[in-house]
Amino acid sequence: MTQMRMEHDSLGEVAVPGNAYYGVQTRRALDNFHISGIPMSHYPRMINALAYVKMAAAEANASLGLLDEDKCRAICRACEDILDGRLHDQFVVDVIQGGAGTSANMNANEVVCNRALEFLGHAKGEYEHLHPLNHVNMSQSTNDVYPSALNIALILDIRELVDAMAYLRKAFKRKGEEFADVLKMGRTQLQDAVPMTLGQEFSAWAVTIGEDIQRLDEAQALVHEINMGATAIGTGLNSHPDYARTVTEKLVQLTTLQLVSSPDLVEATQDTGAYVQLSGVLKRAAVKLSKICNDLRLLSSGPRCGLNEINLPPMQPGSSIMPGKVNPVIPEVVNQVAFTVVGHDMTVTMACEAGQLELNVMEPVIGYSLFQSMNMLRRACLTLADKCVLGITANRERCRELVEHSIGLVTALNPYIGYEKAAEIAKEAMKTGGSVYGIVLEKGYLSREELDDILKPENMVKPRYVHRP
Incomplete structure (x- = not known):
């Protein structure tokens, strides 16, 4: 049987x-x-961020003469253990918790304290020598520790997501270059529009992902503002006048992140606007990624009775009853990731709105939702790039055939x-099934030479000056 020890609190x-x-x-x-x-151990960056906060607080308090050097x-050695990947299994509290993250903060205080007690030559639970609240949590409150740690972890997750999105953007750009000479029909409202190249289509997807990377970078900048030193509601009660500045400087040194202290700690302690902004950008990226996956599924539809302009790499048999059927499973799973991210955005929105007076107690579900969205989006981008985009091939003859038989060519005659x-x-042409080319010649509207030049598909995929009659 596991040996137990007795601990007490105010209850x-x-x-x-x-x-x-x-x-x-x-x-x-x-x-x-x-x-x-x-x-909580499911999110190691959050655990490490809490360790950084506890270490920075200890160093700040020591430099201000408030905490004994030993x-x-x-405390710092215990935090280093956590940062080295040890003790993560001791962060056992559920990520969804009441109390605005108090349980997460106390979990960190107690783990750090008990490991530090061992370094001091004492047993776990001998808090008369080092206390989780009096010493590890000195000059702190859950209300500045939890959001500051959350911001640090979010910054690192955003960076990793940006890297994955950049990888996907590069994959689409590479295919855009590969398909630059593949003529196809562009479509609006699922109807024939005007010719374009398959390369233009793929390049456009690369550009749109690049735009979302820029929006993520902008959202990340907001998360660099922290409220360490705010303590309970932003007034800095029970902290040294120089503590907020000092602990922020220590955090910058430890994390190498360009963290800044909020100019108004009261406002910062109740404001969750940065999370709304970040979640909105994640939703934007998810929605646009889902639209791209819809397009990939449409363009690869068939193979005989659909558009069949591109081939997605076959990943697995698609049916237990239809032999030979292969489904677009990678775009489909990315669609489902997008739906999940949209749902998480609603959760973040409602949680941020639910804040009251000087604190938003819903930060645990905000953090959980943002972490889930970013982790799933990151994996989705990598999966889509490696298991789909990079293996796509073009059905060149099929694309050309659709262009040459399309009524959409008539737009160039306007x-x-x-x-x-x-x-x-x-x-x-629609009524008779005849070609645009033949009907124009038959009616004598233009000469063969003029038609050959005007209706050459290559001349319709970029701006071209014409003299209107």
Whole structure:
């Protein structure tokens, strides 16, 4: 049987496993929050961010003469253990929790404290020598620790997502170059429009992903503002006058991130606008990525009875009843990721709106939703690039055939014969099944030489000056 130790808080005594680095308040949170089934350890960047915050706070308090140097060194060594990947399994609190993240902060305080006690030559739980609240949490409150750690973790996740999006953008750009000479029919409202190249289509997708990378960079800049030193509501109660500045400087040194202290800590402690902005950008990227996947599914539809302009790499058999059927499973799974991100954005929106007075207590679900969205989007981008985009091939003959038989070619005649005559030709071609080329010649509207030049598809995929009659 596991040996237990007794710890107490203001509510009374609780038994804690003797080998656990967490303590009484973490034990209570374990009993209270059986919600998502996902422990904090599932998000190692958040754990490391909490360690950075605790280390920076200890160093700041020591430099201000508030914390004994031996205690500071022990706390910092414990934080270094966490940053080295040790003790993550001790962060056991459910990511969805009441209390504005108090349980997460206490989990960190207790783990750091008990490991630091060992460095000081004491046993776990001997808090008379080093206390999780009096020392590890000195000059802090959950209300500045949790959001500051959340911001640090989000910055690192955003950077990784940007890298994945850049990889996908490069894949589309490469295909745009490969398909630069493949003529095809452009479509609007799923109807024939005018010719373009398949390369232009893929290049446009690369550009649109690049735009979302820029929007993510802008959202990331907002998350660099933290509220360390705010303590409970932003007034800095129980902290040294120089603490907010000092702890922020220490965090910058430890993380190498360009973190800045909010100019108004009261406002920063209640404001979650940066999370709304970030979540909105994630939704924007997800929606646009889903649209691209819709296009890939349409362009590859068939193979005999659809558009069949491109071939997606076959990943797995597509049916238990239809032999030979292969489905566009990679775009489909990315679509589903996008739907999930949109749902998370609604959660973030409602959670941010639910803040009251000097604090938003819904930050745990905000953090969970943002982490989930970014992790899924990152994996989706990498999966789409490696298992789909890079393996796409073009059906060149099929694309050319559709262009040459399309009524959409008539649009190029507008500047030469006018809209009315062009519409007349389109109607007749639709009715008789004849070609635009043949009908124009038959009616004598243009010569063969003029038609050959005007209706050359290559001349219709870029601007061209014409003299209107």
